[in-house]
Amino acid sequence: MKYRQIKWLILLLPTLTIALWEYVRHAFLLPYISMDMGNVLSPLLVFFVTLVFVRYLFSILEKIQEELRQEKEKQAALIEREKLARELHDGIAQSLFLLSVKMNKFGRKNKLEQDPDFIRMKQTLQHVHDDTRQAITNLKHSPSDSSESWTESIHQYVDDLTHTHLLDVNLDWRLSETTLSRKEKNELFACVKEAAMNVIKHAKTNKIWITASETAGGWICEITDFGIGFTSESLKAGLGLQIMKDRAKDMNWNFSIQRKQNQTTVSIKKEVT
Numbered sequence: 001m002k003y004r005q006i007k008w009l010i011l012l013l014p015t016l017t018i019a020l021w022e023y024v025r026h027a028f029l030l031p032y033i034s035m036d037m038g039n040v041l042s043p044l045l046v047f048f049v050t051l052v053f054v055r056y057l058f059s060i061l062e063k064i065q066e067e068l069r070q071e072k073e074k075q076a077a078l079i080e081r082e083k084l085a086r087e088l089h090d091g092i093a094q095s096l097f098l099l100s101v102k103m104n105k106f107g108r109k110n111k112l113e114q115d116p117d118f119i120r121m122k123q124t125l126q127h128v129h130d131d132t133r134q135a136i137t138n139l140k141h142s143p144s145d146s147s148e149s150w151t152e153s154i155h156q157y158v159d160d161l162t163h164t165h166l167l168d169v170n171l172d173w174r175l176s177e178t179t180l181s182r183k184e185k186n187e188l189f190a191c192v193k194e195a196a197m198n199v200i201k202h203a204k205t206n207k208i209w210i211t212a213s214e215t216a217g218g219w220i221c222e223i224t225d226f227g228i229g230f231t232s233e234s235l236k237a238g239l240g241l242q243i244m245k246d247r248a249k250d251m252n253w254n255f256s257i258q259r260k261q262n263q264t265t266v267s268i269k270k271e272v273t
Contacts, residue, residue, distance in 0.1 A: 014050060100126070149177060203264065
């Protein structure tokens with residue numbers, strides 16, 4: 001039912017009700033119902049029809065208005081995301097690309113291509129550039145525009161990792177959609193993506209295991225790789241790890257990272273007390 005039709009029904013229904021009642025009363029019920037009794041029944045009948053039908057129409061109207069409000073908010077958010085993506089592309093991304101070109105030129109001029117410090121600087125710059133491009137891509141595609149479920153988004157992300165970064169990803173996702181709230185889903189997905197990007201950047205391996213399952217008191221999600229591992233210095237300096245720790249802390253989750261039997265495991269766990 002359209003918005004305009006609902007408004008007209010709300011306006012006309014009480015009038016049509018009283019008109020129909022007066023016709024029936026005078027045409028058929030006058031010998032049985034006195035004028036005084038009919039006058040008493042008229043407002044009661046209008047009140048009953050309003051309570052049953054008009055109230056239902058108002059609920060539909062409020063639902064339509066709420067959907068329109070949410071759609072406007074989504075459109076406004078999408079416009080802001082696109083604006084921010086353009087600013088990142090035209091500003092930071094272009095500056096990083098220019099800096100990369102100048103750094104390569106500087107390295108060739110001073111014969112620093114094999115210098116370890118220079119190589120690390122180039123790698124860091126490339127990582128920042130890749131992160132910026134990924135952020136631009138994420139901003140251009142709002143998650144609210146997708147009709148796919150959260151679990152389908154996880155599988156789609158794994159497919160993207162396989163084709164874009166040539167990773168061999170083993171996914172075992174047994175976490176129900178209803179187990180987590182919407183905010184928890186977004187935060188956990190962000191942690192999984194951050195952990196996967198850390199493997200791509202630092203672990204020097206092309207295999208990764210992502211598992212998630214429900215436990216007796218909540219759920220657990222683990223990201224495991226057989227890469228080169230980490231040092232205490234890299235743990236302190238790692239921005240990605242700190243972001244995951246902060247996300248987990250904000251959500252009251254348990255976060256841990258372990259190196260055991262040549263494998264590194266990032267664990268995010270929720271325990272319900």
